[in-house]
Amino acid sequence: MRAFNILLSISPLVSIAADTRASEDARLNPSNHEPSCFEDDITCNASIGPSSSMLDFFDDSLLEEDVLADIRDNLLAGRLVVIRDAFKPEFAEHVHSVLTGDDIQWNHRNRSDLKRFNIVNHTIESQEIVDIFNNTKSRELMTRVSGRSCMGHDAGFRLSEFKPGDHISHHTDFHDKNAGLRSTNLVWNLSKDWQKEWGGAFYWAAANSPEAGYHFPTFNTVFIFIPNQLSTHHVTPITDIAKGRRLTLNVKYSAEDLSPYSVERPIEDLYGRKEDHILLIKNEATWITRTMNPDNAEPERRQKLRELKESVAKNYLYPQEHDAVYVVEDAENDGDGEDDGEDEVIVTKDTSILDVLDPSLLEDDKLMGEIRDNLRAGKLVVIKQAFKRKFAERVWEMLDNQVSGTADELRNAVGVIDHPETSAFFEELSGRRCRAKRAQRAWFRPGHYQDPHNDFGQNGFGNRKEDTRSLGFIWWLAKAWSPGRERWGGEYVWYPSKVMSAMFNKPGFNELFLFLPTASSVHSVEYVEQWSKSKLLSIISWFHAGVGEYPVANTNQLEDLARTKDWNKLSYEQAKFIVHEMNPASFTADVSGQTLLLELKEKVAKQYLYPSDDSAFYIDWELEEH
Ligand SMILES: *[C@@H]1O[C@H](CO)[C@@H](O)[C@H](O)[C@H]1NC(C)=O
Ligand SMILES: *[C@@H]1O[C@H](CO)[C@@H](O)[C@H](O)[C@H]1NC(C)=O
Ligand SMILES: *[C@@H]1O[C@H](CO)[C@@H](O)[C@H](O)[C@H]1NC(C)=O
Ligand SMILES: *[C@@H]1O[C@H](CO)[C@@H](O)[C@H](O)[C@H]1NC(C)=O
Ligand SMILES: *[C@@H]1O[C@H](CO)[C@@H](O)[C@H](O)[C@H]1NC(C)=O
Numbered sequence: 001m002r003a004f005n006i007l008l009s010i011s012p013l014v015s016i017a018a019d020t021r022a023s024e025d026a027r028l029n030p031s032n033h034e035p036s037c038f039e040d041d042i043t044c045n046a047s048i049g050p051s052s053s054m055l056d057f058f059d060d061s062l063l064e065e066d067v068l069a070d071i072r073d074n075l076l077a078g079r080l081v082v083i084r085d086a087f088k089p090e091f092a093e094h095v096h097s098v099l100t101g102d103d104i105q106w107n108h109r110n111r112s113d114l115k116r117f118n119i120v121n122h123t124i125e126s127q128e129i130v131d132i133f134n135n136t137k138s139r140e141l142m143t144r145v146s147g148r149s150c151m152g153h154d155a156g157f158r159l160s161e162f163k164p165g166d167h168i169s170h171h172t173d174f175h176d177k178n179a180g181l182r183s184t185n186l187v188w189n190l191s192k193d194w195q196k197e198w199g200g201a202f203y204w205a206a207a208n209s210p211e212a213g214y215h216f217p218t219f220n221t222v223f224i225f226i227p228n229q230l231s232t233h234h235v236t237p238i239t240d241i242a243k244g245r246r247l248t249l250n251v252k253y254s255a256e257d258l259s260p261y262s263v264e265r266p267i268e269d270l271y272g273r274k275e276d277h278i279l280l281i282k283n284e285a286t287w288i289t290r291t292m293n294p295d296n297a298e299p300e301r302r303q304k305l306r307e308l309k310e311s312v313a314k315n316y317l318y319p320q321e322h323d324a325v326y327v328v329e330d331a332e333n334d335g336d337g338e339d340d341g342e343d344e345v346i347v348t349k350d351t352s353i354l355d356v357l358d359p360s361l362l363e364d365d366k367l368m369g370e371i372r373d374n375l376r377a378g379k380l381v382v383i384k385q386a387f388k389r390k391f392a393e394r395v396w397e398m399l400d401n402q403v404s405g406t407a408d409e410l411r412n413a414v415g416v417i418d419h420p421e422t423s424a425f426f427e428e429l430s431g432r433r434c435r436a437k438r439a440q441r442a443w444f445r446p447g448h449y450q451d452p453h454n455d456f457g458q459n460g461f462g463n464r465k466e467d468t469r470s471l472g473f474i475w476w477l478a479k480a481w482s483p484g485r486e487r488w489g490g491e492y493v494w495y496p497s498k499v500m501s502a503m504f505n506k507p508g509f510n511e512l513f514l515f516l517p518t519a520s521s522v523h524s525v526e527y528v529e530q531w532s533k534s535k536l537l538s539i540i541s542w543f544h545a546g547v548g549e550y551p552v553a554n555t556n557q558l559e560d561l562a563r564t565k566d567w568n569k570l571s572y573e574q575a576k577f578i579v580h581e582m583n584p585a586s587f588t589a590d591v592s593g594q595t596l597l598l599e600l601k602e603k604v605a606k607q608y609l610y611p612s613d614d615s616a617f618y619i620d621w622e623l624e625e626h
Contacts, residue, residue, distance in 0.1 A: 053137035053141070054137070054138040059085060067619070070619075071145055075145070075184070076226070076275070079206075079225070082215060082223055083222045083223075083224070086221065096192065099190060106119065106121070106161055107120070114167075114527065114529070117168065118161045120160075134157065139151050142184055146253075147279065157251055168234055169527070170205065170503065173231060174231060181282075182253075183255040184226055184227075185251065187224075187248055187250050188223075188251075189219060191246045198243070199239040200235060200236060202233065203234050203451075205233060209519045210452050212615060230319065232498075259284075263293075268305055268307075271312070272307070280316065282317075289309055324379050325380045325381075328367065328386075329384055343390070347391075347413045347415075352416055357387055358386060361383065375429055375514055378516060378518055378520070381515065384511050385510050385511075386511065389510070395539070396509070398410045414441065414539060417436050418436045419436070426471055432471060432570075433546070433551075434545065437543065438541070439541035442540050444538070446532055447530065448527075454517060454519060454521045468571055471516060471543040472517055474538055475511070476536075477509060477510065477538060478490070478507045478538070480509075481532075482532075487529070491525070493524045493525070495524075507536060517572065520611065545573075552578065562596045565607075567603075576609065578604045579601055579605045584601075
């Protein structure tokens with residue numbers, strides 16, 4: 001990475017050490033519009049006025065042509081660009097002191113589309129900050145930064161604060177009604193000493209593991225990205241224990257309006273290559289796919305224009321859903337009411353899952369084969385009407401406390417997970433060893449949620465038991481959840497789907513979700529809204545595999561794994577064993593066997609345990625210090 005060679009003439013860290021002084025200065029004299037300066041900082045003599053722009057306050061090293069080119073290339077490749085210490089420290093301090101000033105008033109925003117935060121009622125000083133980012137010179141700079149026009153007049157500005165319970169649900173900034181001219185987004189972090197346990201993380205959904213998706217940048221970090229179909233991100237809910245102030249400045253730059261669009265422009269040269277589609281503003285992309293008629297151009301251009309039209313639709317506006325969820329619809333019982341002649345289900349200690357699953361599922365060998373293949377390929381498998389209807393109804397009644405004296409019956413019903421035949425059944429499906437563990441009942445109440453995680457070890461809880469997880473099992477028992485257009489939250493978000501609309505899985509009644517925990521099995525549960533009207537109930541279980549169990553128990557199995565490269569068979573603990581502990585010589589004396597196992601170690605590390613990720617590009621001055 002070229003940016004790593006940049007050396008700062010003046011270290012911003014030196015000035016940051018004097019943080020406290022700067023903010024005190026600014027607070028003592030709130031009407032002082034000039035940013036505080038330090039005697040030793042010769043670059044700091046710009047004051048805020050009508051002609052001030054980002055050029056005056058952006059860290060000088062960022063303005064070098066090769067740094068700008070690096071940022072631009074990464075933005076146009078669809079990455080999130082993260083710049084630490086982006087602005088001159090005294091300017092960051094000034095903005096922070098304005099936002100934390102006594103005369104600032106915040107207005108709570110609570111929208112039914114699951115965005116919740118506080119915005120400022122502008123003061124003269126906060127308006128001045130907006131004006132700096134809205135200055136023509138700032139928009140010209142941002143145009144150079146992103147390679148897309150930021151010269152439009154209707155950029156959006158938001159100074160916001162997030163308090164406990166506040167969050168922003170998943171969004172792209174590309175789908176909103178007003179996104180037609182949207183060009184480049186900038187989020188400037190102005191939170192000081194914020195702690196991870198307080199929530200409020202910025203999560204970039206294109207990452208292929210949670211470690212890569214969470215961004216816990218510090219004060220004065222800037223995020224820049226281009227809104228498009230794949231720029232899904234969200235702000236995780238702020239927890240009740242949060243004490244700091246989560247402050248941000250958010251700018252959505254827009255492009256000049258070039259409409260009416262026409263084939264007079266050489267659009268096939270400008271945007272023809274797949275990687276150049278991202279230069280297109282949504283309005284023009286929509287015009288190309290819906291309205292443009294290639295036959296209106298000169299005959300020699302028509303073929304290229306046709307190709308452009310098709311490619312923009314397929315690769316940019318409506319990218320292929322990544323097909324990371326496999327849904328088994330309810331084939332048999334299409335809606336014909338209660339009595340399908342099914343017997344009452346009597347559960348005892350000897351009942352296994354085979355006795356309570358919908359028989360039409362178990363009898364369908366082809367379908368079971370597909371479930372197995374999709375599960376083993378790392379997809380989320382969603383099975384609608386998975387269990388016998390009467391069994392599901394009965395368990396729901398018991399969970400919902402509608403009937404009393406059912407403790408034993410409920411224990412037996414939940415206990416079907418614990419049966420040896422249940423283990424054998426899931427081992428066949430998953431290709432992994434599946435020792436059962438007792439299932440748990442979970443009720444996601446209003447205010448509950450789960451942040452993105454993969455259940456693949458390393459969750460930061462230091463819980464060894466979690467490292468052995470081999471199969472995730474969630475049976476949803478939610479009746480009439482989020483009916484019609486209402487949004488109650490609680491969706492199960494499956495990040496490998498990439499395209500936002502395909503990421504959301506609304507839990508339903510008697511739906512079974514199965515998945516293999518892997519590095520990229522990232523998922524979350526959306527914040528359950530206070531206004532939800534029914535119970536989001538579920539039964540959750542984990543199956544486990546020890547390190548010495550299939551498929552790593554013996555040399556033959558390991559060699560088999562090395563040949564098939566079927567890493568999804570490995571639990572986190574097994575993969576960790578192979579990478580960090582396995583000694584090939586203790587498994588086999590045969591030299592070629594040892595070579596194979598050595599290669600296995602390397603590949604499991606690179607391709608499975610620690611997959612590489614390039615969803616974000618960091619410019620981090622601290623790393624560049626000598
Ligand atoms: C800052 O001061 C120096 C020296 O006095 C001057 O050359 C430079 O133009 C000033 N910069 C700004 C942005 O005012
Ligand atoms: C902010 O301004 C709006 C109207 O613009 C007003 O309704 C609201 O009460 C103000 N908020 C505060 C905290 O003063
Ligand atoms: C937020 O808005 C929703 C729907 O718009 C409403 O039902 C709910 O009561 C509001 N909650 C708060 C805390 O204001
Ligand atoms: C930004 O500047 C343009 C003119 O250049 C103006 O029309 C627009 O209202 C400004 N936006 C804000 C939020 O001040
Ligand atoms: C700002 O930084 C804090 C941690 O220092 C982080 O939790 C938060 O998500 C960041 N905000 C943004 C918008 O990046």
